[in-house]
Amino acid sequence: MLKRLSKDIKKLNTKKKTTIKDIANVLNISTAAVSKALHNDSRISKKTKKAVRQVAKNLNYQPNHLASALRKGKSNLVGVIVPRTNSNFFSSVIQNIEEVLNKEGYNIIITQSNESYKKECNNIDTLLFTQVDGIIASMANETIDLEFYEKVKAKGIPLILFDRGENDLNVDYIGINDYESSHVIVEHLVKQGRKRIAHIGGYKHTRIFNNRIRGYVDALKKHHLPLDNELLIESSLTIEDGRQKMEQLLKLKNRPDAVYIASDYAALGALQLLNELQIKVPEDIALVGFGNEPFTAMVTPSITSINQHSEEIGKQAALTFLNYKNKKTIKQTLNKIILDAELVVRESSAPK
Amino acid sequence: MLKRLSKDIKKLNTKKKTTIKDIANVLNISTAAVSKALHNDSRISKKTKKAVRQVAKNLNYQPNHLASALRKGKSNLVGVIVPRTNSNFFSSVIQNIEEVLNKEGYNIIITQSNESYKKECNNIDTLLFTQVDGIIASMANETIDLEFYEKVKAKGIPLILFDRGENDLNVDYIGINDYESSHVIVEHLVKQGRKRIAHIGGYKHTRIFNNRIRGYVDALKKHHLPLDNELLIESSLTIEDGRQKMEQLLKLKNRPDAVYIASDYAALGALQLLNELQIKVPEDIALVGFGNEPFTAMVTPSITSINQHSEEIGKQAALTFLNYKNKKTIKQTLNKIILDAELVVRESSAPK
Numbered sequence: 001m002l003k004r005l006s007k008d009i010k011k012l013n014t015k016k017k018t019t020i021k022d023i024a025n026v027l028n029i030s031t032a033a034v035s036k037a038l039h040n041d042s043r044i045s046k047k048t049k050k051a052v053r054q055v056a057k058n059l060n061y062q063p064n065h066l067a068s069a070l071r072k073g074k075s076n077l078v079g080v081i082v083p084r085t086n087s088n089f090f091s092s093v094i095q096n097i098e099e100v101l102n103k104e105g106y107n108i109i110i111t112q113s114n115e116s117y118k119k120e121c122n123n124i125d126t127l128l129f130t131q132v133d134g135i136i137a138s139m140a141n142e143t144i145d146l147e148f149y150e151k152v153k154a155k156g157i158p159l160i161l162f163d164r165g166e167n168d169l170n171v172d173y174i175g176i177n178d179y180e181s182s183h184v185i186v187e188h189l190v191k192q193g194r195k196r197i198a199h200i201g202g203y204k205h206t207r208i209f210n211n212r213i214r215g216y217v218d219a220l221k222k223h224h225l226p227l228d229n230e231l232l233i234e235s236s237l238t239i240e241d242g243r244q245k246m247e248q249l250l251k252l253k254n255r256p257d258a259v260y261i262a263s264d265y266a267a268l269g270a271l272q273l274l275n276e277l278q279i280k281v282p283e284d285i286a287l288v289g290f291g292n293e294p295f296t297a298m299v300t301p302s303i304t305s306i307n308q309h310s311e312e313i314g315k316q317a318a319l320t321f322l323n324y325k326n327k328k329t330i331k332q333t334l335n336k337i338i339l340d341a342e343l344v345v346r347e348s349s350a351p352k
Numbered sequence: 353m354l355k356r357l358s359k360d361i362k363k364l365n366t367k368k369k370t371t372i373k374d375i376a377n378v379l380n381i382s383t384a385a386v387s388k389a390l391h392n393d394s395r396i397s398k399k400t401k402k403a404v405r406q407v408a409k410n411l412n413y414q415p416n417h418l419a420s421a422l423r424k425g426k427s428n429l430v431g432v433i434v435p436r437t438n439s440n441f442f443s444s445v446i447q448n449i450e451e452v453l454n455k456e457g458y459n460i461i462i463t464q465s466n467e468s469y470k471k472e473c474n475n476i477d478t479l480l481f482t483q484v485d486g487i488i489a490s491m492a493n494e495t496i497d498l499e500f501y502e503k504v505k506a507k508g509i510p511l512i513l514f515d516r517g518e519n520d521l522n523v524d525y526i527g528i529n530d531y532e533s534s535h536v537i538v539e540h541l542v543k544q545g546r547k548r549i550a551h552i553g554g555y556k557h558t559r560i561f562n563n564r565i566r567g568y569v570d571a572l573k574k575h576h577l578p579l580d581n582e583l584l585i586e587s588s589l590t591i592e593d594g595r596q597k598m599e600q601l602l603k604l605k606n607r608p609d610a611v612y613i614a615s616d617y618a619a620l621g622a623l624q625l626l627n628e629l630q631i632k633v634p635e636d637i638a639l640v641g642f643g644n645e646p647f648t649a650m651v652t653p654s655i656t657s658i659n660q661h662s663e664e665i666g667k668q669a670a671l672t673f674l675n676y677k678n679k680k681t682i683k684q685t686l687n688k689i690i691l692d693a694e695l696v697v698r699e700s701s702a703p704k
Contacts, residue, residue, distance in 0.1 A: 060506040077478060085462065086443035094437065098464075102471075107478045110437065110462040112450075119454075126429060126459045130482040154412040268650070298620070300652045 018059040026055050078321060079127030080110045081120060081137035083164070087265075088293045089310050090138065093162060096314025097136060104322055106133070113140040115236075124148045134158040134321045139166060141236065144205055158324040160335075162317045163308070164208055172335040174316045178208045181306050181341035182215025182260070183222070185288050188304075188343055189258045190223045192350060194286055198231035198256035200245045200266055209234075212262050212290070231256055235266055242266025243273045250277070257285060258349070264289035264296050267303055271348065275300075287348040301347035309339045370411040378407050430673060431479030432462045433472060433489035435516070439617075440645045441662050442490065445514060448666025449488060456674055458485070465492040467588075476500045486510040486673045491518060493588065496557055510676040512687075514669045515660070516560055524687040526668045530560045533658050533693035534567025534612070535574070537640050540656075540695055541610045542575045544702060546638055550583035550608035552597045552618055561586075564614050564642070583608055587618055594618025595625045602629070609637060610701070616641035616648050619655055623700065627652075639700040653699035661691045 020034040027034070029048065037044045037052035044052075055061075078101055082090040098108050109130065111123035120140045127135055128151070135152055138161065149169055152159045158172075165173040182199075189197050199216045202209025213232070220227050230252055235241045242261060246269070249256055261267040267289030274281050281287055281301050289296055289305040296303035320335045372386040379386070381400065389396045389404035396404075407413075430453055434442040450460050461482065463475035472492045479487055480503070487504055490513065501521055504511045510524075517525040534551075541549050551568045554561025565584065572579050582604055587593045594613060598621070601608055613619040619641030626633050633639055633653050641648055641657040648655035672687045 060503075075481070077482070084443070085437035085446065086440060088438060091436070091438035094464075095466075098466075102474075107463070107474055109478060109482070110464070111459070112446075112462070114447075114450075122454075122459050126461060129427070130429070130461070151412075295647050295650055298647055299650045 018056075018061040020061075022059055023052060023055050023061060026059070027051055075131040075133055076106050077130060077132045078106050078108045078318075079123075079130070079132040079135045080108050081123045081127070081135065082110065082112055083115050083138060083140050084112050085110065087291075089163075089291050089308055092310035093138075093314040093317070096311050097318045098314075100315055100318035101321070104325075113143075115141040117142040117145065121148045124152060128152070128155065128157070132157065134160070134324065136160045136162065136317045136321060138162050139164040139206070141203055141206055158321055160317050160320050162313050164206060166207055170334065172320045174313050174320065174335070174337040174339075175208065176306075176308050176313075176339045176341045178211035178341075179215040179218075181290070181343075182212050183219045184341060184343050185260050185306070186216060186219035186223065188345065189260065189286060189288065189349065190225070192258070192282070192286060194258035195225065196228075196231070196254070196256045197225065197258045197260060198233070198249050200233050200235050200237075200242065200249075200259060200261040200270070202237050202262045203234050209262055216260065228254075235262075237261075237263035237266040239265050239269035239272075242269030244269075246270035246273050250279075255285070258282075258288070259285060260288045262290050264291040264293040264303065264305055267305070267348075268295065268299065271299065271301075271303065281348050282351055286350075289348075292344055296344075296346065304346045304349035305344055307342040307344055309342070312339055370408075370413040372413075374411055375404060375407050375413060378411070379403055427483040427485055428458050429482060429484045430458050430460045430670075431475075431482070431484040431487045432460050433475045433479070433487065434462065434464055435467050435490060435492050436464050437462065439643075441515070441643050441660055444662035445490075445666040445669070448663050449670045450666075452667055452670035453673070465495075467493040469494040469497065473500045476504060480504070480507065480509070484509065486512070486676065488512045488514065488669045488673060490514050491516040491558070493555060493558055510673055512669050512672050514665050516558060518559055522686065524672045526665050526672065526687070526689040526691075527560065528658075528660050528665075528691045528693045530563035530693075531567040531570075533642070533695075534564050535571045536693060536695050537612050537658070538568060538571035538575065540697065541612065541638060541640065541701065542577070544610070544634070544638060546610035547577065548580070548583070548606070548608045549577065549610045549612060550585070550601050552585050552587050552589075552594065552601075552611060552613040552622070554589050554614045555586050561614055568612065580606075587614075589613075589615035589618040591617050591621035591624075594621030596621075598622035598625050602631075607637070610634075610640070611637060612640045614642050616643040616645040616655065616657055619657070619700075620647065620651065623651065623653075623655065634699070634701050634703055638702075641700075644696055648696075648698065656698045656701035657696055659694040659696055661694070664691055 020031050024031045024034045033044060034052055037049045080094055080097060085091060094110060101108055111126060113120035113123055117140055120143055134157060146169055160172040162174045165175060186197060201213045204210045204213060217227055233245050235245045261270060267287055271287055279285060287303060289303045292305045292307040296305045316337050372383050376383045376386045385396060386404055389401045432446055432449060437443055446462060453460055463478060465472035465475055469492055472495055486509060498521055512524045514526045517527060538549060553565045556562045556565060569579055585597050587597045613622060619639055623639060631637060639655060641655045644657045644659040648657045668689050
């Protein structure tokens, strides 16, 4: 008997996953009896319970928490979607979301879109598939169609956007005041005596970048500086593209004396090109980036940038999610938290 | 009738999730009939099918893919565990895993341990919960107990470790030759005329750091340099700790003339301190980091480092997983891929 059992177990061990059916087969009892034994039901004898537990252990049986989550409609998981993890801003937001949610018994799973709409749709499907209790997301550059996010809303799963949001979706949002940030930057450059300020911005269809562009245009007006269309360029804002767009600006007959770039990465690419060409920063051209990535303080010259308050954004996003869970009802008023940006002045825009 | 239906639907819409039971209730038919209708069963009339589909649409019913994955034992998800995403090495590995797996129809979900054993255990539970088809992981600094990884193995889920692996687990592993890397570094420093080479290493219980320490000790012997215990320090290898351990070395009566640090982050902390104290790098003290993080090329002086081949590691990890899936059997031989390290010489160890 024991020998046969051991053989049966051996056979089963090569299978992918042990079910209560496997346990029932080994002991030649019903699955209902196994289930009752595992739940310590009084209708099952102590002897049978002991045998069931022993076989369950031998077969590495793991109760299926997921099936249980499916029944209860609660997984204690929160999904996070970011354009990329390889950015201090997004990593820091994730870190802060995680700290707040871990304390409340939630784990997070992270997916990245790599700025691709198609990947973002896959990410949403993946997170819905894993039965997350909520989604906290920052949208990809490419995303215009909101259908997939509407699907999350329609399912009644709390959806919180940060940084890259979208007014049309009408969901909770945490970000910084991008429009005002541009004003702060232009004002700083004007104070440094700059008169021809260019802007390498993101794509206009992304709300935050559009707000930065609007802020730039309005701030120029405010300071009575003419808006020159050749000084306003849309970009994917990668290191490479920052370099390329700076090259484009350098080819102009009338070069800018300052460039405000909507991402530190693109600003880094621009700076590398300027350093290579021995164009002096900030003397010949002042540079301002956006995001306050740690490398902005490490490079030479260090790059002036906007602190986006990633810690606060992460915390508020997590708290907004918890607010849903604690109220246990669909909230009526949306959280729209807009934080004030802070300019961190460094060597690239202010001579020592 | 339509009015009542609309009211019922409204009520249901505030619920978390639509089930076939909800559809059955609205139409006053059995759940079996709804299920058959949704699967286009010939036993169900066209009229009923149309009504079921309409109500399913109105209620935002989504067929439960997860339940289906539970039945089929296949989720098309691969879980990735990293100590942190905020590192170019880990981000780049993830990126390359993702590129290979996406092409084969797999999506990945990422979790981070923040170097905590407890968090890593939670991550494994989370990934098992989401029914991943495989796990690709790099272990946390804290992890010594392998019980949780044994659980993954016991469940027959392919487990592939990279960078931070563990021989005792006896699973597939992809990494670089850490022992040899230390030899390459020491040899380079000896060629630069350095005679008193310190090592700020990771914790010995982590295999890769242990190998780097062993390599350092053996390379010193090879070059007939005495091993001085005060020059070998274990560290958590963060920026802050790199700074602190460098401070410790500077307090020595007999200071080192070169420091090999097992992580670029810790090397950055050390460099920042040396720059502040106006100790010349490399003239007074040469520095070598590990990981070839992009910032090593950006700082002044730029930091000599070891390229860990993150692209190749990511690709090979993904291919190892696919190998399991394509064979559809439990593989007999393990993949152990050890890549040769490459030293990227920069200003911090070689005067211009």
